[in-house]
Amino acid sequence: MHRHEQRRLTEIENRLTADDPELAATFSQADLHPAGPGRARLVLGAGTGLLAATCLLINDAAGFALCTTLSALLLTTRSWHVWSD
Template identity: 40%
Template sequence: MLPRHERRRIAEIEKGLVLQDPDFADRLRRAELPGRSRPGVRVVLGCVAVVAALLCMVLGEVAGFLLAGLLATVLLAARGWRLLTS
């Protein structure tokens, strides 16, 4: 935990930022911290694709295994990718 004088100084900086640029302060407030977010849709779909690939492998469906494995690889590898919107 920070000492009281440092916490007070940070609070002053935050107040100044809100007064100077409220839009930027709002975006910072809403920003997600790395490592604290919930698993995204791509991660969940990637895990489902892994299970489907394993099921296809057990059932002997080579084409299904390859397709599900490829889908799982793409979805799990794309975990950190973000779409840019204008």
């Protein structure tokens, strides 16, 4: 990020904090915690794996390839972050 952009963002943040401190506190980074890869990604990966197996059984090669790839991505990557309170 360029210095000019950072300076503008800081100015906006300062004005927001002065105008509405409660709203500014709602959006502060201190209140947000990155959710871990957790259960949702595991469930999605397993469900997609089952869908891949179903595609294999009904002889749909494209569906099998797509679902296998998606399942592998869901189960192995940890770089996607979901922010929650």
